[in-house]
Amino acid sequence: MPTSRRALAAAAAIAVLLPLSACGSGGDDSASTDASGKIEGNITFQTWNLRANFKPYFDGLVKDFEKKYPGTHVKWIDQPGEGYADKISADAAGGTLPDVVNVSPDLVAPLAKAGLALDLDKAAPKYGKEYLPGAWASHQIPGMDGTYAFPWYLNTGPLFYNKTLFRKAGLDDSKPPKTYDALFTDALQLAKKSKGKVATLANVPTIEDFGRYGAPLMNKQGTGFAFNDAKGVELLTKYKELYDAKALDPQALTATPESTGKKFLTGAVAMNPGSALDLQKFKKDAPSLYKNIGITDQITSTGKVNMYVMGVMVNSRTKQKPAAVAFAHYVTDAQHQMEFAKKVAIFPSTAGSLDDPYFTQQDGSDETRVRIAAADSLKNAVNYTPVLFSEQMKNELRNSVAKALQGKESPKTALDNAVKACDRLLQQQG
Amino acid sequence: MTSPLPSVKTPATSPATPSAKPPGARPVSRVRRQLPTSPWLFAAPGLLVVGIFILYPFVSTLVNAFTDRRTLIPGTFVGLDNFRELLHDDMFWTGLRNSVLYMVGVVPALVLLPLLLALLVQKNIPGITFFRSAFYTPVVASIVVVGLIWVWLLDERGLVNAVLEAVGIGRVGFLSDQWLLLLSAMAVTVWKGLGYYMIIYLAALANVPRELHEAAAVDGAGAVRRFFTVTVPAVRSTMVLVAALSSVAAFKVFSEVYLMAGPNGGPAGEDTTLVMLVQRTGTGLTGRVGYASAISVVVFVITVALMLLVLRADRKEDA
Numbered sequence: 001m002p003t004s005r006r007a008l009a010a011a012a013a014i015a016v017l018l019p020l021s022a023c024g025s026g027g028d029d030s031a032s033t034d035a036s037g038k039i040e041g042n043i044t045f046q047t048w049n050l051r052a053n054f055k056p057y058f059d060g061l062v063k064d065f066e067k068k069y070p071g072t073h074v075k076w077i078d079q080p081g082e083g084y085a086d087k088i089s090a091d092a093a094g095g096t097l098p099d100v101v102n103v104s105p106d107l108v109a110p111l112a113k114a115g116l117a118l119d120l121d122k123a124a125p126k127y128g129k130e131y132l133p134g135a136w137a138s139h140q141i142p143g144m145d146g147t148y149a150f151p152w153y154l155n156t157g158p159l160f161y162n163k164t165l166f167r168k169a170g171l172d173d174s175k176p177p178k179t180y181d182a183l184f185t186d187a188l189q190l191a192k193k194s195k196g197k198v199a200t201l202a203n204v205p206t207i208e209d210f211g212r213y214g215a216p217l218m219n220k221q222g223t224g225f226a227f228n229d230a231k232g233v234e235l236l237t238k239y240k241e242l243y244d245a246k247a248l249d250p251q252a253l254t255a256t257p258e259s260t261g262k263k264f265l266t267g268a269v270a271m272n273p274g275s276a277l278d279l280q281k282f283k284k285d286a287p288s289l290y291k292n293i294g295i296t297d298q299i300t301s302t303g304k305v306n307m308y309v310m311g312v313m314v315n316s317r318t319k320q321k322p323a324a325v326a327f328a329h330y331v332t333d334a335q336h337q338m339e340f341a342k343k344v345a346i347f348p349s350t351a352g353s354l355d356d357p358y359f360t361q362q363d364g365s366d367e368t369r370v371r372i373a374a375a376d377s378l379k380n381a382v383n384y385t386p387v388l389f390s391e392q393m394k395n396e397l398r399n400s401v402a403k404a405l406q407g408k409e410s411p412k413t414a415l416d417n418a419v420k421a422c423d424r425l426l427q428q429q430g
Numbered sequence: 431m432t433s434p435l436p437s438v439k440t441p442a443t444s445p446a447t448p449s450a451k452p453p454g455a456r457p458v459s460r461v462r463r464q465l466p467t468s469p470w471l472f473a474a475p476g477l478l479v480v481g482i483f484i485l486y487p488f489v490s491t492l493v494n495a496f497t498d499r500r501t502l503i504p505g506t507f508v509g510l511d512n513f514r515e516l517l518h519d520d521m522f523w524t525g526l527r528n529s530v531l532y533m534v535g536v537v538p539a540l541v542l543l544p545l546l547l548a549l550l551v552q553k554n555i556p557g558i559t560f561f562r563s564a565f566y567t568p569v570v571a572s573i574v575v576v577g578l579i580w581v582w583l584l585d586e587r588g589l590v591n592a593v594l595e596a597v598g599i600g601r602v603g604f605l606s607d608q609w610l611l612l613l614s615a616m617a618v619t620v621w622k623g624l625g626y627y628m629i630i631y632l633a634a635l636a637n638v639p640r641e642l643h644e645a646a647a648v649d650g651a652g653a654v655r656r657f658f659t660v661t662v663p664a665v666r667s668t669m670v671l672v673a674a675l676s677s678v679a680a681f682k683v684f685s686e687v688y689l690m691a692g693p694n695g696g697p698a699g700e701d702t703t704l705v706m707l708v709q710r711t712g713t714g715l716t717g718r719v720g721y722a723s724a725i726s727v728v729v730f731v732i733t734v735a736l737m738l739l740v741l742r743a744d745r746k747e748d749a
Contacts (some may be wrong), residue, residue: 089501089715110715114502250606251586253697268587294685395694402698428500429716 033390034321035123040071041320043327044098048310051078052304057343063409065330072323085391100320100328103149105387109141111313112148113429118314119146124325130334134351138309138383149311150332151349153340156307156374156381157275159281165270166175169193176271176296177307180213183271183299184238187247190270190319196246200259204252204401205239207394211384214301216385225386225422227397228415231301236411243405253402265289273298276345276370290387295370297377307381309349347378354378388426396421435553440747455651494723501717507609512724524723525704528612528687529729532703533680536623540676540743541669543620545628550634551628562632566625566734575624577689580618584690605690615686616703623688627672634668635661640692667744674740684709704729 035405050058076097079087085107091097097116111117114171120127128136129149135151163173169190177183187200207227211217215232218225242248249255249269262270282290298305312328314321330336337348338356345367347354358427362368400418403409409417470477495512501506516522551562568576583589584604591601604614626728638661648655662669684705687695695702702710704725713721 085714089713089717091716092502107715116502250603252695254605254611254692256692267588272537293552391714392716392718393710393712395699398694399699405695408698425716428718 035118035314035325037069039069039322040324041323042073042075043100043318043320043323043386044075044077045100045327046098046330047076047078047102048084049078049081050102054340054343057340061331061336063258065327068330069323069326072327074327091378095317097315097317098322099315099324101313101315101332102152103313105138105149105309105311105383106385106389108148108313110270110388110390112144112146112427116316117148118152118316118318118321120325121149123314123321124329127329130351131332131349132351132354134382135309137313138387139313141387142218149313150328152310152332153337154309154381155275156298156305156350156375156378157278158295158370159271159298160264161206161271161296162264162269162272162289163265163292163294164238165190165194165198165267168292169198169270173294176294177299178297180235180238180299180301184242184247186271187242187300188245190342191242191245191247194330198268198270199249199252200247200270202249202255202263202272202406203257203289204248204250205235205253207386207397208384209391210235211219211382211430212298212300212302212306217384217387222386222388224426225419228355228412228419231410232415233411236401236415239401240405240407240411248405251404261262276367276374279367279370295366297373300411302377302382304380305377306380306384307378309383310346347375347404354422388429389422390425390429392425393422397427435631491723491726495727496724497720498518498718499720499723499743500553501715503650503718505720508720513722513728514678515721516724516728519701520708521702522704523586524700525702525707525725529681529683529704531612532616532619532687533677533682535613536680536683537673537677539616539620540623540627540680541673544624544672545631545665546586547628548635549632549657562628565628568622569625571622573685574689576618577686580614581690589605594613599634608696608698611647611691611696611701612687615683618686618690619680619683623676627676630668630672634665638664670740670744674737677736679741681733681736682729695743 047063062076065074066072088097088101088103088107088111088171092111092114097111099131103111106383108117109378114118127150131151132154136147138151139149140147159176161176163172166173166176166186169186170193171186172191177186183200193243203211207217210232213231213235214231215235218263228379240270243250243252249260249263251259251287251300255263260269260272261278262271262394265288279290282293300306303349312332314324314328318324332349334348334350334353337350338353340346341348341353342358349360353359354375359372362372397418400409400421402412404411404414435453452600470668492504495508496509498508498511547565551558551565581588585591586601586605590604595601602610604610642660642664643656651659682705685701687701687703688706688709691701695710697704708722708725708729711717711725712719
């Protein structure tokens with residue numbers, strides 16, 4: 001049959017109009033929170049860069065769940081660490097978000113606002129008391145009622161330092177800095193003695209650093225940022241002094257966590273935050289550094305260390321809500337978190353788990369010493385990064401901090417500008 | 431004047447065939463209105479791919495540029511608001527400045543250096559294939575690998591700085607100074623693109639008649655003179671093509687700067703290019719798709735303008 005020009009014109013019109021149909025279509029906010037019913041059906045579970053090292057654990061976990069709940073089938077998929085947020089956003093926008101998703105609090109916030117995260121306070125309120133109160137609260141969003149993910153594993157870590165570099169600078173390697181003042185003094189001495197060749201720190205201050213230093217991050221209503229107060233300005237002024245003296249690595253302005261880790265491994269930087277996991281890396285990749293590694297507590301002015309929280313979210317639009325909620329809880333319950341914690345240096349978020357002898361009894365090894373110290377500090381740790389602090393806001397803060405360190409803006413002006421930009425982005429988020 | 435073509439006899443239409451038209455019918459116009467199906471069927475797979483992966487995203491971007499769409503929140507029509515915001519966005523102007531600077535820095539080098547390189551490897555002497563391959567190797571290397579290698583080389587404690595320190599110059603902040611970072615990224619783009627454009631020039635040089643060079647040599651022209659009076663005019667249209675291709679590629683630079691300056695675009699984002707800004711603004715769960723689309727539209731318009739400018743300059747030269 002001949003193709004008429006009308007058909008071609010129609011095809012062109014569809015190409016133009018189809019994208020328009022996306023405008024104002026609105027999300028389906030009618031997703032029910034009812035998770036009662038028989039636990040059965042096929043669900044998909046997505047993790048964040050865990051297959052390479054923990055495949056047997058997750059295979060076993062899935063198998064046990066399917067055995068416990070006949071009629072269920074869990075398809076486990078794992079995404080690489082790089083670009084994980086982009087992968088989730090593509091899935092969320094395309095309506096292909098898995099039923100159960102491994103998330104961090106900052107990923108949950110936009111998903112909850114878009115109505116894609118199931119409110120567990122409504123769907124599964126009975127489970128809340130099984131977790132540490134702080135961990136359960138970490139997936140609550142300011143301005144919204146509800147909790148939007150099960151807390152999974154927690155992590156925190158000490159500050160590692162290079163004893164050799166400390167000794168060369170005339171510092172006592174058995175007395176690492178415990179306060180910010182001591183840290184800044186030691187850092188300046190290290191830079192001076194090494195003629196600017198050895199920096200003590202390799203990262204510019206992040207929102208978490210401002211929190212640990214004692215600056216308020218958001219106002220009490222959670223409607224605006226507040227890290228430009230006197231404490232915040234004081235911290236940035238100190239960092240400026242370090243940067244000028246090369247006590248803060250000159251490449252800190254463009255550094256990534258990977259690049260700073262490498263600098264510590266090669267002895268270009270004297271101190272670096274890490275976790276028990278890093279000890280294995282030092283042992284394997286830098287044996288000479290490992291022999292001279294010093295371990296000290298995170299420095300904080302608030303008395304509360306920072307913790308990282310991982311969560312497991314249930315897609316509010318899953319067709320198998322009972323099975324998805326049951327599986328998310330199964331992955332994060334005390335028994336399975338404890339099993340997972342024994343395979344890798346992470347900490348369970350379930351109430352009472354940190355009192356297990358595994359986290360309290362020394363066996364003389366460095367790994368255990370770090371683990372016990374971290375578990376102890378986690379009992380009153382805080383996730384300083386606000387859940388509403390998006391990637392775009394992190395960029396704004398980082399750019400403003402860089403301008404202050406380069407002397408293009410005063411610390412006060414830089415932080416005022418950062419707060420203004422973050423507030424604007426917060427309002428745009430809705 | 432007689433037509434050189436032989437006359438073609440068309441068969442007369444039989445009045446008994448069904449195609450016989452009643453008086454007053456306009457068969458010619460009907461045929462014109464209907465397109466034959468077969469060519470479209472052949473082209474369909476290609477058209478489908480173009481439609482899905484080029485036309486639809488393009489139109490979608492155009493539409494989104496006039497909305498406040500976010501990654502997870504469908505937008506509403508906001509007219510020219512995004513474009514108005516661009517005018518007051520410092521980062522947009524930083525991105526535009528860097529993209530233009532990148533083009534200005536990279537294009538002359540990519541027009542001239544590959545030509546010189548092509549002249550060098552054009553001669554058929556023993557072992558020349560090795561050099562041709564060597565110069566082409568960076569083209570086929572992954573940009574990520576290339577970027578990482580250059581980051582290692584230019585690092586504060588990298589090989590280049592070690593050499594500079596050894597000869598008494600001292601360390602240079604290739605990866606910490608905003609301008610040096612941009613220059614370093616340009617150097618990588620030029621280094622990686624040399625081989626590709628060299629091949630294009632080699633093809634063009636093969637078409638330059640040897641007699642022209644011989645005649646010029648007989649007239650007493652030296653190598654430099656022959657280059658400017660014979661080679662350059664002969665490959666001028668290729669130079670225009672290289673200029674057009676490299677300027678569009680340079681204006682849309684992303685990977686080199688992203689890898690060397692980091693995802694944030696260097697210190698305080700001062701090395702951000704427009705395409706990096708699109709990526710940073712429009713991706714992620716809180717991405718501002720509408721605003722990023724508006725930046726994309728600006729990039730598109732500038733790119734088309736660039737192409738038209740180069741083509742117009744070429745046409746003027748021809749005239």
